[in-house]
Amino acid sequence: MVIKKIFIVGAGLMGSGIAQVCAQSGINVILNDISKEAIDKGLKDIAWSVSKFIEKGNLREDKETILNRIKTDDDFSSAADADLAIEAVFEKLELKQEIFRKLDEACQQNTILASNTSAIPITELGSMTKRPEKVLGIHFFSPVPMMPVAEIIRGIGTTEETILIGVDFVKSIGKEPIRVESDVAGFLLNRINFPSTIEAIRLVEQGIGTVEDIDKGMRLAFGRRMGPFETGDMVGLDVTYGALMACYEETKDPRFYPPQLLRRKVKAGHLGHKTGKGWYEYNEDGTRKAG
Numbered sequence: 001m002v003i004k005k006i007f008i009v010g011a012g013l014m015g016s017g018i019a020q021v022c023a024q025s026g027i028n029v030i031l032n033d034i035s036k037e038a039i040d041k042g043l044k045d046i047a048w049s050v051s052k053f054i055e056k057g058n059l060r061e062d063k064e065t066i067l068n069r070i071k072t073d074d075d076f077s078s079a080a081d082a083d084l085a086i087e088a089v090f091e092k093l094e095l096k097q098e099i100f101r102k103l104d105e106a107c108q109q110n111t112i113l114a115s116n117t118s119a120i121p122i123t124e125l126g127s128m129t130k131r132p133e134k135v136l137g138i139h140f141f142s143p144v145p146m147m148p149v150a151e152i153i154r155g156i157g158t159t160e161e162t163i164l165i166g167v168d169f170v171k172s173i174g175k176e177p178i179r180v181e182s183d184v185a186g187f188l189l190n191r192i193n194f195p196s197t198i199e200a201i202r203l204v205e206q207g208i209g210t211v212e213d214i215d216k217g218m219r220l221a222f223g224r225r226m227g228p229f230e231t232g233d234m235v236g237l238d239v240t241y242g243a244l245m246a247c248y249e250e251t252k253d254p255r256f257y258p259p260q261l262l263r264r265k266v267k268a269g270h271l272g273h274k275t276g277k278g279w280y281e282y283n284e285d286g287t288r289k290a291g
């Protein structure tokens with residue numbers, strides 16, 4: 001099955017990034033969000049990012065051709081004939097379950113339904129539908145236009161045929177698929193990454209190292225493009241918190257419980273880039289304030 005039309009629920013950081021890479025790959029996109037501001041911001045961010053790709057000579061088509069492939073809709077009626085629907089709303093089980101129920105009703109029988117969840121079991125979303133065999137996880141990494149990988153996650157009911165459609169789709173938009181054969185909390189890559197992020201926060205809590213030094217050290221010693229706190233501010237502290245809680249609730253393993261400093265920052269609204277303050281502070285134009 002070749003994916004020609006995709007319906008995306010959630011026009012935030014991830015949904016807009018997914019819309020962009022699909023449009024750049026020739027796929028027609030319908031972008032849906034309950035918030036008009038989110039749609040407007042999503043479209044603005046996409047236009048900016050596509051311009052950057054074009055400036056660097058990384059795209060063959062012009063900006064207008066790419067942006068014209070993205071339409072918006074504030075209800076699910078245009079999901080009916082989509083080949084694939086991807087959900088990228090907040091990391092809340094009940095909200096995602098509601099979206100899957102609605103997608104199942106709105107989409108034709110053959111539409112594949114995917115979630116970009118960071119940690120919620122795919123089985124819990126598939127079970128909301130009459131087509132659990134056609135439900136899978138496609139977990140992109142942020143920023144989607146730059147990160148060359150996506151996890152393809154099997155729920156208990158997902159068929160191999162659906163997994164292979166996911167694998168082909170991810171390849172068709174220029175990313176490397178990583179197969180995850182069971183929807184364990186955190187899947188493969190976050191399952192490895194979460195404990196190290198938690199440890200970094202605890203070391204700051206205990207006054208053993210600073211945010212700046214840990215980020216610098218992780219970049220220089222381990223060749224990472226960004227340290228855990230720089231990544232955390234980009235991802236959103238609330239998103240990290242939600243993913244850790246989902247992992248903790250599923251496993252009851254205290255290794256995944258969000259540290260106090262992260263919990264307090266989320267309560268205080270220090271969510272990273274999006275609120276101008278997280279692990280670092282940011283100017284109006286998004287640049288980091290000098291420390």
Ligand SMILES: NC(=O)c1ccc[n+]([C@@H]2O[C@H](COP(=O)([O-])OP(=O)(O)OC[C@H]3O[C@@H](n4cnc5c(N)ncnc54)[C@H](O)[C@@H]3O)[C@@H](O)[C@H]2O)c1
Nearest residue numbers: 010012013014033034035038088089090091117118142235
């Ligand atoms: N941020 C990351 O780095 C990252 C990485 C991988 C996966 N994820 C996962 O992707 C999902 C989205 O994360 P994000 O960072 O894009 O969040 P975000 O907060 O930037 O965007 C979420 C969007 O969902 C919209 N939304 C909420 N309820 C809705 C509804 N009922 N119908 C339609 N839209 C609705 C919101 O208005 C918002 O625009 C989460 O499950 C998250 O765990 C995030």
